[in-house]
Amino acid sequence: MAAPFTNLMRFDIPRQRFYFAGFELWISEFSIIFFALMLLMFIIAASAIIHGRVYCSYACPQMIFSEWSQSVEAWAKRVTQKVLKTPTPKIKKLAGQGLFYAVLLVASVFLAFVFTSYFIEPRDLLGRLLHLDFVTVGGITGATVTLMTFLDLTLVRQKFCTTVCPYGYIQGMLQDKHTLLVSYQDGVGEAKDCIECKKCVRVCEMGIDIRDSPFQIECVHCGDCIDACEDVLRKLGKPGLIHYAWGETPKAVALLEPWYKRWGFRDAKRVVILLIMTFYLVGLGMALSLRRPVLVEINPDRATMFKVLDDGRIANMIRFKLANRTGKTASVRLWVEGLPGAELALPANPVVLQPGETFERTVELRAPFAQDGQDVHHIRILAQSDAARKSDAEDMTFITPLKRK
Numbered sequence: 478m479a480a481p482f483t484n485l486m487r488f489d490i491p492r493q494r495f496y497f498a499g500f501e502l503w504i505s506e507f508s509i510i511f512f513a514l515m516l517l518m519f520i521i522a523a524s525a526i527i528h529g530r531v532y533c534s535y536a537c538p539q540m541i542f543s544e545w546s547q548s549v550e551a552w553a554k555r556v557t558q559k560v561l562k563t564p565t566p567k568i569k570k571l572a573g574q575g576l577f578y579a580v581l582l583v584a585s586v587f588l589a590f591v592f593t594s595y596f597i598e599p600r601d602l603l604g605r606l607l608h609l610d611f612v613t614v615g616g617i618t619g620a621t622v623t624l625m626t627f628l629d630l631t632l633v634r635q636k637f638c639t640t641v642c643p644y645g646y647i648q649g650m651l652q653d654k655h656t657l658l659v660s661y662q663d664g665v666g667e668a669k670d671c672i673e674c675k676k677c678v679r680v681c682e683m684g685i686d687i688r689d690s691p692f693q694i695e696c697v698h699c700g701d702c703i704d705a706c707e708d709v710l711r712k713l714g715k716p717g718l719i720h721y722a723w724g725e726t727p728k729a730v731a732l733l734e735p736w737y738k739r740w741g742f743r744d745a746k747r748v749v750i751l752l753i754m755t756f757y758l759v760g761l762g763m764a765l766s767l768r769r770p771v772l773v774e775i776n777p778d779r780a781t782m783f784k785v786l787d788d789g790r791i792a793n794m795i796r797f798k799l800a801n802r803t804g805k806t807a808s809v810r811l812w813v814e815g816l817p818g819a820e821l822a823l824p825a826n827p828v829v830l831q832p833g834e835t836f837e838r839t840v841e842l843r844a845p846f847a848q849d850g851q852d853v854h855h856i857r858i859l860a861q862s863d864a865a866r867k868s869d870a871e872d873m874t875f876i877t878p879l880k881r882k
């Protein structure tokens with residue numbers, strides 16, 4: 478929830494910026510965004526191989542807020558039962574539902590605000606919310622997300638995991654024989670400890686019986702059945718029968734395996750994911766190290782080959798694009814090499830750029846006419862920003878007439 482407000486991760490669609498781990502990236506710096514997102518995706522995939530559905534049970538917002546909404550519903554029921562003394566059970570039930578929906582409505586506005594802040598600057602979004610803006614794209618998006626959040630948390634909840642979400646199916650493909658599972662382990666015949674109380678089935682929001690198999694696609698590894706079974710069997714002085722386990726191999730047997738087998742370092746899937754993650758990590762590191770805080774683009778504008786100015790000098794048109802990608806004011810000094818007496822007709826040199834500002838202009842590069850029998854002169858335009866250690870250099874040509882009329 479804090480990520481969009483701290484710029485830990487946020488896509489600012491109107492400004493076309495991507496904020497990641499304190500970096501403000503421009504949409505033109507797509508390689509960094511690409512490597513960062515691919516790395517994130519493969520970290521989740523690696524976690525799915527090792528820890529199973531740990532993301533579903535402990536990190537997925539859908540699961541967290543679905544469980545929270547159930548708690549609020551139970552709380553609203555309890556409060557109204559306790560506070561309302563006289564009315565009939567029907568009125569108490571209606572009051573409980575009313576309280577639940579009121580809390581969920583406020584929460585939906587807040588959650589939709591957090592979600593939409595990933596794509597629209599939070600202060601800008603707050604302004605739209607306070608003005609009840611249902612006209613702009615940002616306002617309509619916020620209102621739609623609020624409605625969807627409310628319906629999701631009141632009607633859909635965990636049903637989302639078994640109907641819409643593809644993660645369960647992907648998990649089925651990713652897991653291997655060492656993946657963390659929720660597993661039921663009991664003896665057979667007389668040695669069976671299960672008392673068939675079915676509390677593990679009743680508490681399961683996914684509506685499954687974990688005793689049938691640890692590989693059921695509906696199981697999100699929330700661990701509710703583990704707690705339920707422990708609660709029941711503790712009263713009989715016995716340990717619970719459902720546990721988190723690394724693969725199906727019983728713990729005693731698994732401990733006899735060498736460590737590299739237990740960690741699954743010989744499993745092809747794990748090695749491949751590790752190599753892919755290394756590839757994207759190196760790519761991200763390289764893209765970040767090559768990043769230029771101030772973007773400099775210098776190109777000749779050949780719509781006009783050259784101009785003869787009133788004072789007899791020759792001018793070529795040069796297009797500049799300077800963009801300050803930092804959060805501080807930057808200044809860029811520009812100069813020309815290989816052309817004696819050259820002057821850039823900039824409004825100011827150095828060019829001062831405010832944070833996030835882009836300077837885009839076509840200006841004259843003026844130089845005295847040289848009687849050297851050449852119409853093409855090879856020159857170099859350099860730009861040195863105070864935010865960069867190295868200057869940017871652009872080789873190009875300066876075109877003049879062969880003879881002055």
Ligand code: SF4
Pocket residue numbers: 670671672673674675676677678688705706707709710718719
């Ligand atoms: S909660 Fe435990 S004892 Fe009860 S049915 Fe489930 S596994 Fe058996």
Ligand code: SF4
Pocket residue numbers: 659680681682683684685686687695696697698699700701702703
């Ligand atoms: S079987 Fe247990 S761990 Fe799996 S979803 Fe149901 S309660 Fe959660």
